[in-house]
Amino acid sequence: MKSQVRDQNDVRIIQLSGKITIGSGDVKIRELISTALDEGKGKVLLNLSGVSAIDSSGIGEMVACYTTVTKRGGQLKLLKLSPKINDILQVTQLITVFDVFDEEAEAIASFK
Amino acid sequence: MTGSESLDAYLILASRFENIEVAERALLDLIAEASGSSDDEYWLVTALREALANAIRHGNRQDPARQVRVDFQLHEKTLRIRVEDEGLGFNPADVPDPTDPENLLRPSGRGIFYMRQFMDQVDFETTPAGGTAVTMVRRLQHIARSAEDEESSA
Numbered sequence: 001m002k003s004q005v006r007d008q009n010d011v012r013i014i015q016l017s018g019k020i021t022i023g024s025g026d027v028k029i030r031e032l033i034s035t036a037l038d039e040g041k042g043k044v045l046l047n048l049s050g051v052s053a054i055d056s057s058g059i060g061e062m063v064a065c066y067t068t069v070t071k072r073g074g075q076l077k078l079l080k081l082s083p084k085i086n087d088i089l090q091v092t093q094l095i096t097v098f099d100v101f102d103e104e105a106e107a108i109a110s111f112k
Numbered sequence: 113m114t115g116s117e118s119l120d121a122y123l124i125l126a127s128r129f130e131n132i133e134v135a136e137r138a139l140l141d142l143i144a145e146a147s148g149s150s151d152d153e154y155w156l157v158t159a160l161r162e163a164l165a166n167a168i169r170h171g172n173r174q175d176p177a178r179q180v181r182v183d184f185q186l187h188e189k190t191l192r193i194r195v196e197d198e199g200l201g202f203n204p205a206d207v208p209d210p211t212d213p214e215n216l217l218r219p220s221g222r223g224i225f226y227m228r229q230f231m232d233q234v235d236f237e238t239t240p241a242g243g244t245a246v247t248m249v250r251r252l253q254h255i256a257r258s259a260e261d262e263e264s265s266a
Contacts, residue, residue: 022165023129053154055161056222064219084154091229092222093211 001025001051003032011108012041013079017050020058029058033065033076042074043111047104049080059092066097075099079107119145119186124179125164127172127197132164135182139193142184146191148252155230156191156250162223163195163246171197171244189252196245201238 001018014032019025029046036044046062048054054062062078069076077099081089089095101107123138125131136157143153164180172178183194208215210222227234233249 021161022132022169053158053161055158055165056220056226057165059222060219063217067217067219088226092225093216097216 001028003028005032005036007041008108010041011043011045011111012036012039013045013047013104013108015047015050018052020051020054020061022055022057025054026057026061029061029065033069037069037072037074042069042072044069044074044076045079045104045107045111046076047079048082048085051082051085054085054088059088059094063094063097075111077101077107077110079104118188119184121184123182125182126176127168127174127178127180128176129165129168129174131180132161132168135160135164138182139184142186142191143252146186146189146252148191152191152250152252156193159227159230159234159248159250160193160195162226163193163248166223166246167195167197167199167244170202171199173199190249191252192247192249194245194247196239197243198241199243201242201244204236 001016001020001024004015006013014036016029020029033044066076079101081100089098089100099110101110119142121138121142123135125134139157139160140153143156148156164182167180168174172180178198181196185192204224207221207224210216210218210225215221227246227248231248231250235247237245239245
């Protein structure tokens with residue numbers, strides 16, 4: 001998995017690409033979120049447009065990150081799900097947990 | 113190949129997560145041989161990866177000395193995958209429903225749910241040695257790739 005990080009206003013935007021799977025991408029997400037929180041960036045937007053596959057470990061890590069960010073008073077939201085990842089979030093009912101956006105500007109504006 | 117032909121293959125892997133990629137490559141080759149669709153490809157690979165992750169992490173406790181055996185059987189457009197570990201076995205009924213509201217924010221416990229969602233049939237059994245074998249079956253949805261498939265996989 002690869003990542004690109006940038007900040008817009010006070011939102012940390014993390015663009016992920018490749019596979020978020022056991023033993024690689026799942027750990028990387030945790031590190032990226034931990035770094036964001038350490039740098040005082042509690043508003044996190046994960047752009048998943050380049051993610052080709054995500055397994056249950058990757059989903060589990062996203063859930064763990066959501067919990068961590070929320071407990072620290074921040075917000076974690078998702079941007080640009082592929083149809084397959086959208087299907088996965090639907091069947092796992094995690095679509096009810098995450099705020100999901102198609103447009104970056106709309107996502108950034110949604111942070112309080 | 114035509115729909116009436118059969119193809120069997122197996123892999124024996126050391127319990128390392130990186131070996132999941134090896135099995136995925138073999139499965140992709142098999143699906144291509146059977147002219148499976150991009151949907152078949154995606155969900156079969158997803159289910160296989162979950163079964164292998166469970167076998168390596170929970171079954172064999174990531175001990176590379178313990179093996180995972182993967183059997184692929186393609187027959188009449190139906191693909192059967194069996195993944196067997198050398199662990200101590202488990203009861204899948206003990207795994208809580210990850211879609212239960214009280215479990216939604218649990219970071220683990222979705223692997224078997226994934227498999228059941230994406231395959232037509234999933235059965236667990238205890239091997240004679242006491243490990244776990246999971247057999248997953250999916251009937252390939254499309255015999256020939258449509259133009260849309262080709263476009264989406266390009």
